[in-house]
Amino acid sequence: MLLSIIIPVYLVEETLQRCVKSILQQTFTDWELILVDDGSPDGCPALCDEYCQQDARIKVIHQANGGLSAARNTGLLQAQGSYVTFVDSDDYVRKDTYQQVMQQLVEQPEIDIIEYPITLHTGNKQREKILSFPAKRYSNMLTYWFESQAYLHTYACNKVYKRKLFNQVRYPVNKVFEDVYTLPLLLRQSKVVATTDKGMYFYVDNPQGITATAGGEQLKDLLHAHLAVLQDSQLTEHEGFATYYEHILNIQMDVCEMTGAKPTLPSFSFRGQQDIPFKTRLSSLIGIQRLCQLNQFIHKVYRRSR
Incomplete structure (x- = not known):
């Protein structure tokens, strides 16, 4: 078995068939599909069982609701x-995505993670855009993180990983923006990461999804995930x-404005450096807390003027 495809399932009766069909239609066939029914209270459990009966490569796991991370872990x-x-x-x-991606992984087995293009906000005419990548290899994980700005696309789903990376x-669980927590941990165990211009993942907007509904407390999780990355002294x-x-x-x-909490982001000095973004430079001059206060003041004035 070359590729395991994991799909968490919860309250997705309207989209599950399209999702599973896109796997069944793949020109690459050496895969297993693991449907994890995360205690879905609708018709999804029965649908999963039907798919399992139709194709021997499909496995179904039913479990009590634990959230996206718990389902992926299962x-x-x-x-x-x-x-x-x-x-x-x-x-x-x-349908040609896994054929193209897996061919490169078979030909270049030293690659630990490969990232392929993704269409964001599929179906939303105002926001839809394609995030594409050059065909490139990285043997330095910090170079990948910064040069490709991987921190902006930590998505779990447009990547294929060596399974052994997940051994530890x-x-x-019980965190939102779980991908931001997890990708840096996987990169620490990786020696080679590749990006490719082949294949396409279609990300569809979910109005109830965390990226659409995130408030201050959820953004705290996102902030904490990035603060964990900052523990690497080589970053600076x-x-x-x-x-x-x-x-x-x-x-x-955003966290300060939404929650009233004091900033927890540590300060760094960028004085004397060239090409420093404006907010970064300003934070080193007046401090992060004052910058947060200034940001809130500007937003308050803007709202009053509308």
Whole structure:
């Protein structure tokens, strides 16, 4: 078995058939599909059982509701493939994707993780966009993190991983933005990461999904995930660090504004450096707490003027 495909299932009667069909239609056939029914209270459990009866490559696991991370972790425990990937049950995969991606992995077995293109906000004419990548290999994980700005696309689903990377790694239960927590842990165990311009994952907007409904407390989880990444002392030495820091700074400002909490992001000095983003430079001059206060003041004035 070459590839294990894990699909958590919960309240997705309307989209599950499209999702599973996109796997069944793959031109690549050496896979197993693990459907993890996460205690779905609708007709999804019965649908999963039907799919299992139709194709011997499909496995179904029924469990009490534990959330997305718990469902993925259950799938990982059952996976038999040399490689593993994830698909969200709202989404679907172009039929030639795994054929092209797995061919590269077979030809270049030293690759630990491969990332392929993803269409974001599929079906939303105002927001739909394709996130594509060059055909490239990275033997330095920090270079991958900064050069490709991987911190902006930590999605679990547009990547294929060597299954052994998960021997000591699991998705964090009861956390949102679980992908941001997990990808850095996988990168620490990886020697080669590749990006490819082949294949396509279609991410479909879910109005009830966490990215659409996240409030201050959920954004705290996102902030904490990035703060964990900052524990790596080598980060600050990379030329892309200032831009990454501004990304975290924006999250910190949102958390402060939404929750009233004091900032927890540590300060770094960027004085004397070139090409420093404006907010990053400003934070080193006036401090993060004052920057958060300034951000709230500007937003308050803007709302009053509308």
